[in-house]
Amino acid sequence: MRAVRLLGPRDLRVDDVPDPVVQAPGDAVVDVTATAICGADLLPYRGYVPGFEWGTTMGHEFVGVVRAVGPAVRRVKPGDRVVCSSTTSCGTCYYCVRGMAAQCEHLALFGFSGAYPRLDGGQAERVRIPNADRVLWPLPEEVSDEAGVFVADILSTAFRGVERADLRLGDTVVVVGCGPVGLMSVMCARRLAGQVIAVDTVPARLEQARVLGAVPVDAAGDALAEVMDLTSGRGADAVIEAAGAVSALTSAVAMVRGRGTVSVIGAHFEPEFPLDMGRMFAKEISLRVSIGSPTDDRERVLALIRGGVLDPTAIVSHRMSLDDAPEAYSLFESREATKIVMRP
Ligand SMILES: [Zn+2]
Numbered sequence: 001m002r003a004v005r006l007l008g009p010r011d012l013r014v015d016d017v018p019d020p021v022v023q024a025p026g027d028a029v030v031d032v033t034a035t036a037i038c039g040a041d042l043l044p045y046r047g048y049v050p051g052f053e054w055g056t057t058m059g060h061e062f063v064g065v066v067r068a069v070g071p072a073v074r075r076v077k078p079g080d081r082v083v084c085s086s087t088t089s090c091g092t093c094y095y096c097v098r099g100m101a102a103q104c105e106h107l108a109l110f111g112f113s114g115a116y117p118r119l120d121g122g123q124a125e126r127v128r129i130p131n132a133d134r135v136l137w138p139l140p141e142e143v144s145d146e147a148g149v150f151v152a153d154i155l156s157t158a159f160r161g162v163e164r165a166d167l168r169l170g171d172t173v174v175v176v177g178c179g180p181v182g183l184m185s186v187m188c189a190r191r192l193a194g195q196v197i198a199v200d201t202v203p204a205r206l207e208q209a210r211v212l213g214a215v216p217v218d219a220a221g222d223a224l225a226e227v228m229d230l231t232s233g234r235g236a237d238a239v240i241e242a243a244g245a246v247s248a249l250t251s252a253v254a255m256v257r258g259r260g261t262v263s264v265i266g267a268h269f270e271p272e273f274p275l276d277m278g279r280m281f282a283k284e285i286s287l288r289v290s291i292g293s294p295t296d297d298r299e300r301v302l303a304l305i306r307g308g309v310l311d312p313t314a315i316v317s318h319r320m321s322l323d324d325a326p327e328a329y330s331l332f333e334s335r336e337a338t339k340i341v342m343r344p
């Protein structure tokens with residue numbers, strides 16, 4: 001079968017590799033029908049993931065049709081359309097039994113071998129799914145493959161970030177960072193907020209945020225002053241930080257009002273952050289950090305797509321073949337593409 005493998009920094013190849021097979025009683029093998037490139041895929045692509053196992057098949061955002069299952073699999077059967085969570089989880093550890101799959105003690109991320117236990121990803125014709133009863137979820141008939149791909153990671157992550165921002169109907173929300181996860185946050189927040197303000201430096205991203213209903217604010221200018229203007233000088237009720245940068249988090253903390261919440265879903269790796277704790281205390285600001293948890297949230301996220309409340313496919317900019325993966329990665333890295341869906 002064909003698979004997108006990363007052999008070294010920026011050395012991406014679409015190769016013929018052996019077909020995956022059921023190895024454990026709880027495994028399934030899925031025929032991939034659609035798969036997307038995520039911002040997180042760019043980390044190993046750029047050589048930024050220490051210990052990454054070169055040769056791993058990439059990709060943790062995919063949907064497909066179940067091809068085979070091991071004898072212990074109950075929830076899905078061959079022929080079922082399914083969405084796969086970006087990470088596996090055991091279902092039995094301290095965290096899993098308390099509904100915190102993202103903190104599973106046996107977590108693995110598809111296509112991130114080395115940083116996590118060995119697990120090939122779904123940018124391939126077929127993929128082996130460990131613990132399939134927990135990791136796979138049936139796709140409702142009304143949800144297209146392309147929409148389903150977003151449930152695997154970025155829409156579920158945005159959903160969690162918005163939920164954890166403790167929004168009330170009619171609130172003003174700022175989303176800092178309008179990459180794909182930020183745009184998904186704008187889309188989710190729009191369903192509750194009175195006003196969504198989107199902050200980024202890239203004009204095309206700000207334009208997309210505007211189309212999704214946000215007030216665009218250019219971070220190259222005085223974004224803090226603009227947010228204060230739009231909120232009667234108070235700051236926003238909640239700020240969602242979806243950029244994963246120190247400067248973005250610094251802005252987010254400055255843009256929130258007293259007793260407001262900063263909800264962080266951008267990926268951070270810096271060991272230190274200069275937090276103005278005096279302001280945090282005086283303003284009683286809550287700072288919350290979330291990793292997407294599709295295994296916990298997918299049922300509700302799918303309900304929103306199925307009910308026509310959210311249409312994540314609005315941000316798909318490129319539809320390509322799996323064989324075009326090297327070109328797709330370079331388009332995505334250079335930000336010429338917002339979101340790329342590939343089909344084997
Ligand atoms: Zn992702």
Ligand SMILES: [Zn+2]
Binds near residue numbers: 089093105
């Ligand atoms: Zn677990």
